[in-house]
Amino acid sequence: MDSIELFTGAGGLALGTHLAGFHHRGLMEWNDDACDTLRRNAKVNALPGISDWRVHQADVRLLSFDIFGPVDLVAGGPPCQPFSLGGKHRAQDDSRNMFPEFVRAVRELRPRAFILENVKGLLRQSFSNYFEYIKLQLEYPSVTKKRDEEWTDHRNRLEDVKTRGRPQALKYNVISELLNAADYGVPQTRERVFIVGFRADTGLEWHFPEPTHSMDALKWDQFVTGDYWKRHRLRAPRTKPISLGVKLSDLEKGAPLKTKPWRTVRDAIADLPEPIEGRDAKEFTNHRLNVGARAYPGHTGSPIDLPSKTLKAGVHGVPGGENMLAYPDGTVRYLTVREAARVQTFPDTWRFEGSWSEAMRQLGNAVPVELAAVVANSVAAKLKASDEH
Structure with a gap:
């Protein structure tokens, strides 16, 4: 066709x-x-x-x-x-x-x-x-x-x-x-x-x-069965989040979920090497660290154990807050272009031309x-x- x-x-x-x-x-x-x-x-x-x-x-x-x-x-x-x-x-x-x-x-x-x-x-x-x-x-x-x-x-x-x-x-x-x-x-x-x-x-x-996927199923995976943390070989958080959008007790009493868990940023990028400033990783193009990320009100980044916030292209330049990764310890860093491409489900073979900001703009529009x-x-x-x- x-x-x-x-x-x-x-x-x-x-x-x-x-x-x-x-x-x-x-x-x-x-x-x-x-x-x-x-x-x-x-x-x-x-x-x-x-x-x-x-x-x-x-x-x-x-x-x-x-x-x-x-x-x-x-x-x-x-x-x-x-x-x-x-x-x-x-x-x-x-x-x-x-x-x-x-x-x-x-x-x-x-x-x-x-x-x-x-x-x-x-x-x-x-x-x-x-x-x-x-x-x-x-x-x-x-x-x-x-x-x-x-x-x-x-x-x-x-x-x-x-x-x-x-x-x-x-x-x-x-x-x-x-x-x-x-x-x-x-x-x-x-x-x-x-x-x-x-x-x-x-x-x-x-x-x-x-x-085919839902937030309820992700919360079940993370805070009822704990399978999410086992899959990533991590210790489950000691405290459960205050706001889940759904009560855990309701999940536990409910029928088996028919949907798969929402995929998180960690799910998407877990097998990528830690990015390095100034050069791409050997196995992955567009995967280098862009330094200078900082969080401030309204620009706090995407928690790694949730789906990313909406990547944006911006009107007057790429908005950094939407293109940052937030770790549980409170630290943040910019997503690499390859990580943002993973979040947008582009194949790893797809290379983006232009500077970091221009490549992120392309991804924010995609x-x-x-x-x-x-x-x-x-x-x-x-x-x-x-x-x-």
Whole structure:
């Protein structure tokens, strides 16, 4: 199955869809370092089957998507800063708002399905009308915005089309959901909005995959059975945390948990050597110590025995607090790029180009590979089943 990837960044979503069996006919990205990362990894075939990836470094507003031919999937994560909780919250008034370009790709290529992801901030109450407008455009991509038409007027026309119920030349069945990456085995509490659509004439039914991991299961593993500490050959803490989000007594009385434990930072990085300042570890690229980390109110780092806090790219530089590791004794240090890549579930063979701050920015903007793969695998399974019939 063929696909294209918009706003590829360092390749998190692209890797997830690749692992699900999609073949990328083109990857679009404009950032120099992100493009260098993509090209370098394609050149050395960092993951089997990506040596033919073609990176198009360009402003997508200047591209005609017709050059990529028919595809089964359009995927991408438009720049999140217009909607991010850490951004300026300008939404549709932000020049970086690229949702219209994603809609245009769907309109021009008419894929059987699309996967779009973005930040939780898209669901802010102040953006609710625009979020519904985005979904309406994706449902009816051929009902285009007129020159000089206000987006609110275009939204009203789309609502008229939807309520009228007449068949359209191009229509998609669209659903959206907020997913927490930790609930799907990613060692990070990262919430992302996914919007998935199937072309209406495919007649396919689909729903988001059910969570496979939970915080309750982690607390059971750590403070009921103690298996977590045994697995890491550590002595269990003498005192149990005051706030667990759930009472241990309730866990102990409950039915056996059907989910796996949330994965922690320690789970993700336990087999990595301790990083050294000034040079990478022999066996691992991008694994060197960046000194100078310090904790202060609001920037306390991620406790090593919990999933990482959400890694962020930042508006005015990489926010250090979200990219620090906090040990039980109160000390902190910066995550190495390789450790952050583990937290984002990139393979160890994936090398990031640019300085530490630029590599961390790429990671802060990325979709966790394993979360992307969970969604993409579910979409691919539906498309493959349709082909077989």
